[in-house]
Amino acid sequence: MTESMREALGAGISPHDRRDLHAMFAQALIERNRQGIAVGASEVADHALQARPAFPPADAAEWTCRAAREANTAEAFESTAALVVDGLHILSLEDGQGLSDLRRKLLLEGVAANCAREPQTAREYLRELRQIAERLEPDARRCLAEEAIDASNITVQDLALLEDMRQLLQLALGGLLPNDPARVGLIAREAAVLNRIPGPAAKLACETLSEEALLASAASEASPKLRAIATATHLLCNHHAHGPESRLDMARGLSAYISEAQQPDFHLIANCTMVIDGLAAGHVGEADDAIDRISREAASATHHPVSWYPFHLRAMRAGMQADFKAARRWLEVGIENTSPATYVDAATSAWLLLTQLSRMCGVSIFHVPILPYLELPALPKEFEGADFQIAPPAPSGHPLCEPWGEVVIDLAEASRHTTSHGRNSRAPIGASPDLTAHWRVGYAGVMARLLNDRDGARAIVEDLAQQRFGEIPHDAQWLASICHAAQTCSEVESKKAAGPTLEILRPFADRNALTAMGLVFAGPIASFAAPLAQMIDDHQSAETLGKTAIAASDQVGAVFFGAKSRLDRASFLLEAGPASDRDEARTLVDASRATIDRFGLEGLRTRLDAVEQKLDVGPTAAATSAAPEPATPPELPTNAPEARATEAIFVQEGHTWRLGWGGLEMRLRQQRGLEFIALLLERPHEEIHARMLMSPGAPPATDAATRADLASGDLGIADDSGLEILDEQALQSFRSRFEQARAELEEAQANNDLGRVETLQREIDFLAQELSSATGLQGRKRRTGSDNERARIAVRKRVKASLDRIRRDLPGLHAHLSASLRTGSICRYAPESPVSWQTAA
Structure with missing residues (x-):
């Protein structure tokens, strides 16, 4: 390959000589590849195609197939589609041994490239693959069917293409014996296809097949790879047939199969399950560990399908803790780390989470035209032309409202990006094919809250409840949709819908609800069910559900929902409880007010004022001042049964610690995190800077000036503010x-x-x-990092490590400390009710 050859290609040479030169280029590149030098397949294919017929057709087709695979990996689907057409054209002119295998490979690449951009072309390729499969032996037919489905994009909305996929799988199943382990993979893939087809019949068949695949993988001698496929499909298709604890066990098993079978593609499914079901069941540590794993995988992957996802998960967790500045920063980083092909998903995720955060803060971030962008395939007629917007402009100075610099969340631009890269822009990753049914629930909420059409909203939720929400598919969004329907039912005071909705939610009352791939924490399910019980005068259930909602919020550190659940319970006590409950209601209201003031949860301010009016207690001077000081939460009687422990021990005995809670004890070796916890337990409700914990002995914060110094890090100690990484x-x-x-x-x-x-x-x-x-x-x-920042990080990590160790043997103590300890630059132990700690030997 010389400079003179390149010059010759640009000169006015004859077509025959030009083909010969292209052939020489292609052969030279192939020789480099044999010598171990990296060669771009697209460049070889380009020369080989232009050298026809001076270049061997089989070699040209092979390099064209390699180039198509490279382009598919890089999500350059238009280039892939063109290469597949060229490769198939070469093979159509030849008839030789070995070319049929190349044709099959090219067809598979063509299916992968065209599923979203040109479904009709993908169907033609898939049907030809089916014709090839009909001529193969059962084992080869099975392998081809699995390759075809794995190459297909089953998130498409083209029902005819999904049906062609299913027919190919059924053809492969027809040649296998009932006890053949190979059936596991085919059944699981058919369930995944059915999961994309709307309608209750398809959903029921999907759940049945995924259950059958899981049982068959356990009963037969299925390989770890097949067990991984069956488990992953079951987690995707059966969201509510098992509780979160069972799903967590499945996800842990899936991780083991992945490691054994070296199937990294399923890591995202396993870790997403651990995030969603971990938070649903209150296992915060396990959920956070899964987020860390997702982050590491995204950072190490060259082409990660959702590189923005771990950043937005961290934004969700920051939002749960009411750290709005951190939430906004993680969202910003997520948008920066997305590719044009996934920008629509990142922008949609950011919009969903920002909308929730804005409701918490009582501010508006920006105006968003919701529906014109989404372009769902079958929108309800009520939505046509709708352009709802979120509240008036926000006050300046709020962390969520600061300028976003070069980062712009522009959904219209996102749609254009996605369309130009060949993705189906009509449904983001993880979207349900039955979105029309979910939108009906959403529209009822829009009517009640934005359009002030309570009668219309009531008619929708009552119709859905009468059918026991039968038209809502049992997918990942099902439980969240029922919760949203329950919220609307409470707002429009529909007793007719309250009973059926409560009975559906009651079995899930001990869980938290999440939606949108775990990116939005919707809150404790008990908080949606309690008002329904109160509405139908089931006061015993309302009492139990109200306490459960508070405990569930505190267990996962959901600050906003903890304050909201306390206000809801206070309201219930004032309306339905005896006069003696007013003291408890007052305590709950005081705690909510302290949280609202401290974290700036202005979205609850109106609710707080309404409950205080019932209590006939006006806002305190601190709540109405222009610049409120962070309030210390008053002592509350906790509602969690474990928090009524009569014995609480946290004693260091030499090089070990003796811990006790509720009559149970454990021992741990010396850990720095246990020292930090012990110092905080000895000074409840006092604000202690992380650097003071690292060097104990400094006085606590006792006045507003000291607290301000603590917040700013001005401790009278020289603070190394950190060096520039590069000067x-x-x-x-x-x-x-x-x-x-x-x-x-x-x-x-x-x-x-x-x-x-x-x-x-x-x-x-x-x-x-x-x-x-x-x-x-x-x-x-x-x-x-500065000294203050390093101290903050060190204290948080070491306390978290100690809490994780405590959780294994004393879950009650872990739940209490997780709900009562606050770590950051300012640390504090703030129990809701006094605990008598034994801290000295």
Whole structure:
């Protein structure tokens, strides 16, 4: 491959000589590949296609197939589709041994590239694959069917294409014996296809098949790979047939199968399950660990399907803790880390979470036209032309409302990005094919809250309840949709719908509800069910559900929902309880007010005022002042049974710690996190800076000035604010070399100098990583952590590690400490009711 050959291609040579030169180029590149030098398949294919017929057709088709696979991996679906057409054309002119296998591979790549962009073309390829399968032996037929379904994008909305997939699977199943382990994979894949087909019949068949696949994988000698496929499909298709604890066990088993079978594709399913069902069941530590794993996998993958997802999960967790500044920062990072092909999903996720956060804060972030963007395939007629918006402009100064710099959440632009990259822009990742039914529930809420049409909303929820919500599919959104329907039912005071809705929610009352792939924490299910019980005068159930809602919120650290659940319970006590309950109601209201003031939960302010009016107690001076001081929560009687422990022990005995709660004891070896916890237990309700915990002995915060100093980190101690990761001179040097290397890379690519290209690409990747770690948004320099920041991180990590260890043997103590300890720059132990701790030996 010489410069003169390249010049010859640009000269006015004859077509025959040009084909010969292209053939020489292709052969030279193939020889490089044999020598172990990385060669781009697309470049070889390009020369091979232009060299026809001077280049062997089989080789041209093979490199065209490789190039199509590379393009598919890079989500360049239009290029893939064109390469597949070229490759199939070459094979149609030839008839030789070995070419049928190449044709099958090209058809599979064509199915993968066209499922979303050109479903009709994908159907044609799939039908040809079915014709090929009909001529194969059972084992080969099964393998081809599995490859075809794995290549297909089963998230598409084209029902005819889904039906073709199902027919191919049934063809493969027809040649297998009932006890054949190979049936497991085919049944599981058929269940996954059925999961995309709307309607109760398809959903029932899907759940049945996924259950059958799971049982068959356990009963037969199925390989770890087949067990992984069966378990992953069951988790995707049976969201509510098992409780969160059972689903967590399945997800742990799936992780073991993945490791044994080396099937990393299922890691996301296992970890998503652990996040969603972990938070649903109150296992916060396990959910956070799963988020960490998702983050590591996304960071290490070259083409991660949802690179933004772990950042938005962290935003959801920050929102649960009412840390709105952190939530907004994680959302911003998620948008920055998305690709054009997944921008629509990241933008939709950000919109959903920001909408929830804005309701908590009582502010508006921006105006969003909801429905024109979504373009659902079968919108209810009520939605046509709708353009709902969120509240008036927000006050300045709120963390959620600060300028977003270059990051813009533009849903219309997201839709254009997605369409141009061949993805189906009509349904984000994880969207249900039965969205019309879910939208009907959503529209009832819109009518009640935005359009002030209570009668219309009441008619919808009563119609749904009369059918026992039969038209709502049992998918990942089902439980959240029932909760939203319950909320609307309470708001429009429909006793007719309250009873049936309560009976559906009652078995799930001890869980939390999450939706949108776990990106939105909807709250304790008991908090949706309790008002329904009160509405139909089932006061005993309302009493139990109200307490459960508070305990569930506290267990996962959901600050907003804890305050809301306390206000709901206070309201119930004032309306239905005896006069003696007014003291408890007053305590609950005081606790809610303290939380609202401390975290800025202005979305609950109107609710607080209404309950205080019932209580005939006006807002305190602190609540009405222009600049309220963070209030110390009053002591509350806890509603969690474990919190009524008569014995609480946290004693250091030499190099071990003796811990006791509710009559049970455990021992732990010395850990720094246990020391921090012990210091906080000895000074309940006092605000202690993390640096004071690291160096105990400093006085507590006792007045407003001291608390302000603590919040700002002004402790009278010199604080190393951290060094710049790269100083100005080094930063300019890196940037200059980065631009120079990019120019050299373009030159090397133009000269087809593959060795130089590889070297420069490695250098550019290194420089980009260094610059990314040294600069933040809009080029701002990052700094190493300050003393205060390092102390905050150290205390949080060590306390979390100790709590995780306590959880194994004393879950009651773990639940109490998780709900009562607050770690950050300012740390505090704030129990709802006094606990008598034995802290001295």
